[in-house]
Amino acid sequence: GAGVSQSPSNKVTEKGKDVELRCDPISGHTALYWYRQSLGQGLEFLIYFQGNSAPDKSGLPSDRFSAERTGGSVSTLTIQRTQQEDSAVYLCASSLVRGARGSGANVLTFGAGSRLTVL
Amino acid sequence: GQQLNQSPQSMFIQEGEDVSMNCTSSSIFNTWLWYKQDPGEGPVLLIALYKAGELTSNGRLTAQFGITRKDSFLNISASIPSDVGIYFCAGKISSGSARQLTFGSGTQLTVLP
Numbered sequence: 070g071a072g073v074s075q076s077p078s079n080k081v082t083e084k085g086k087d088v089e090l091r092c093d094p095i096s097g098h099t100a101l102y103w104y105r106q107s108l109g110q111g112l113e114f115l116i117y118f119q120g121n122s123a124p125d126k127s128g129l130p131s132d133r134f135s136a137e138r139t140g141g142s143v144s145t146l147t148i149q150r151t152q153q154e155d156s157a158v159y160l161c162a163s164s165l166v167r168g169a170r171g172s173g174a175n176v177l178t179f180g181a182g183s184r185l186t187v188l
Numbered sequence: 189g190q191q192l193n194q195s196p197q198s199m200f201i202q203e204g205e206d207v208s209m210n211c212t213s214s215s216i217f218n219t220w221l222w223y224k225q226d227p228g229e230g231p232v233l234l235i236a237l238y239k240a241g242e243l244t245s246n247g248r249l250t251a252q253f254g255i256t257r258k259d260s261f262l263n264i265s266a267s268i269p270s271d272v273g274i275y276f277c278a279g280k281i282s283s284g285s286a287r288q289l290t291f292g293s294g295t296q297l298t299v300l301p
Binding site: 073075104110111112114160162176177178179180181182 | 194221223228229230231232233236276289291292293294
């Protein structure tokens with residue numbers, strides 16, 4: 070698509086429930102990222118996918134968080150047994166990886182985010 | 189890991205005034221990026237800087253890649269109401285993937301009529 074699409078845009082859930090957040094990156098972008106933005110905070114890196122390589126999961130805060138990327142395109146971020154501190158905006162971004170400096174390679178394009186509220 | 193200090197955290201200015209915000213790093217960066225986030229939206233790239241000393245403009249926005257490669261600033265001239273939002277800097281220390289991007293904590297800009 071023309072941009073990065075995320076769904077749902079808003080999700081309210083009860084503590085202890087599982088949630089799935091979806092990201093559809095820009096067509097042709099091989100790199101996909103998930104970030105978390107808590108209220109009034111900067112962007113916290115969660116996970117990074119690049120092509121067929123093993124994902125970089127170093128930013129995931131706990132084993133309740135996991136993500137998949139199927140067919141090198143759509144990604145799903147899953148949070149199990151949600152806690153109130155999981156409430157945040159979850160942002161997905163995609164980018165090209167290879168290209169001449171200044172060509173836009175490695176520059177992230179973000180989706181509008183999924184706002185998660187855990188009651 | 190790398191530390192990015194972005195300041196100020198928030199600014200309240202009158203419409204028409206100029207604005208300046210900056211980021212400093214504990215590490216040398218090869219790339220500096222400036223993003224703006226409107227309420228309810230994801231961050232959108234404003235300016236990308238790839239070379240120390242580089243000064244780049246985008247309309248009323250001007251950003252510079254510091255000579256020391258440890259800092260960058262963003263200036264907005266003649267502010268207008270639609271400039272309201274959160275401005276983020278981001279830096280990268282290598283020519284690798286954007287995985288190495290580090291984001292500042294953001295500057296919340298409010299423009300008063």
